[in-house]
Every structure is written in structure tokens, then in C-alpha cells.
Amino acid sequence: MELTPKEYQSMVEKASDPSPLWKDMVVAFLSGGAICLFGQLILNGWKNTGLEQKDAAAATSITLIAIAALLTGMHLYDKIAKHAGAGTLVPITGFSNSIASAALEFKSEGLILGTAAKMFTIAGPVLVFGISSSVLYGVILYLAGMF
Numbered sequence: 531m532e533l534t535p536k537e538y539q540s541m542v543e544k545a546s547d548p549s550p551l552w553k554d555m556v557v558a559f560l561s562g563g564a565i566c567l568f569g570q571l572i573l574n575g576w577k578n579t580g581l582e583q584k585d586a587a588a589a590t591s592i593t594l595i596a597i598a599a600l601l602t603g604m605h606l607y608d609k610i611a612k613h614a615g616a617g618t619l620v621p622i623t624g625f626s627n628s629i630a631s632a633a634l635e636f637k638s639e640g641l642i643l644g645t646a647a648k649m650f651t652i653a654g655p656v657l658v659f660g661i662s663s664s665v666l667y668g669v670i671l672y673l674a675g676m677f
Contacts, residue, residue, distance in 0.1 A: 554615050554616070557613075557614060557615050557617065558614070558615045558616040558617040559617065560617065561613075561614030561615065561617030561618065562614075562616070562617035562618070562619070562620050563617070564617070565617065565618070565620045565623055566620060569590055569594055569622075572590045572593050572594065573586055573587065573590040576589045576590055576593075591622060594622050594623055594626070595622060595623075595625075595626040596626075597623075598622070598623040598624075598626035598627050598630070599626050599627075599629075599630040601627075602626070602627045602630035602631050602634065603630060603634065607627050607630075607631075608631075611627075625653065625656070628652040628653055629649050629650070629652070629653045630649075632648050632649045632650075632651055632652055632653075633645045633646075633648065633649035635648070636648035636649070
């Protein structure tokens with residue numbers, strides 16, 4: 531049975547429930563804000579231990595990455611994301627989840643060819659683009675400073 535794109539779209543619309551867009555946006559905003567608030571509390575905690583701002587910020591990033599990876603490993607991050615929606619994509623925790631979940635998914639293929647190779651399938655392009663664009667930006671700033 532060959533379907534035209536129009537027929538296929540019609541079938542998809544019949545089969546899927548409409549998304550409560552405004553509710554989803556509010557929940558994502560509040561849950562993402564809650565993650566950011568939690569990060570701020572962690573930052574304040576690290577600063578209260580005597581760390582300077584720069585060191586406390588690094589410790590906060592490491593803590594958030596570790597917590598997100600731990601929650602992913604315990605299969606809790608997906609349960610939180612099911613209710614929180616896009617709010618769990620706050621960059622650092624979402625990035626940690628994407629790496630940890632890919633590593634867990636492919637662990638049966640072995641440590642090197644499974645976990646190590648596959649955990650960067652999602653993160654790899656992000657890293658390459660981020661590093662490349664930062665180098666390009668640095669070169670532009672350097673050249674702009676010469677004139």
C-alpha cells in the first residue's frame with residue numbers, strides 16, 4: 531500500500547492526541563527553572579565552603595553532571611523527564627543525560643566498542659560544533675583586535 535504524504539499526515543493526525551501546548555510550555559519553564567534554582571543552591575553551597583566564584587562554578591557544573599548521570603543510571607531521569615518535559619533539557623543536565631543514556635544503551639556491546647564509542651553519538655556533533663565555532667570566534671576576535 532503506497533501512501534501519499536498527504537494521506538500519511540492525515541493518518542498521523544487521526545492517531546495522535548493533540549498536545550496541550552500551553553500546559554507543556556508552562557511545565558517546561560517551571561521544571562527548567564527548578565533545575566536552575568537547584569544549580570544556584572549548589573553553587574551557593576560550594577561558595578559557602580570557601581571556594582571562589584570560578585572554582586564554585588566548576589564544582590557546580592561537575593555536581594550537576596554527576597547528579598544527572600546518576601539519575602540516568604538509576605532510570606529516574608526519564609521518569610522525571612516524562613512529567614517535566616523539555617524543562618529537563620537544561621543544557622548541562624540534558625547533555626549529561628544524553629551521554630549517560632547512550633553509554634548505558636550500548637554497554638552490552640563491550641566497554642570500548644559499545645560504551646566508549648557510542649556515548650558520544652549524540653554529544654559528539656555538539657562538541658565538534660561548539661569547539662569549532664569557539665575557535666572561529668576566537669580567530670575573528672583576534673583579527674578584529676589587529677585593526
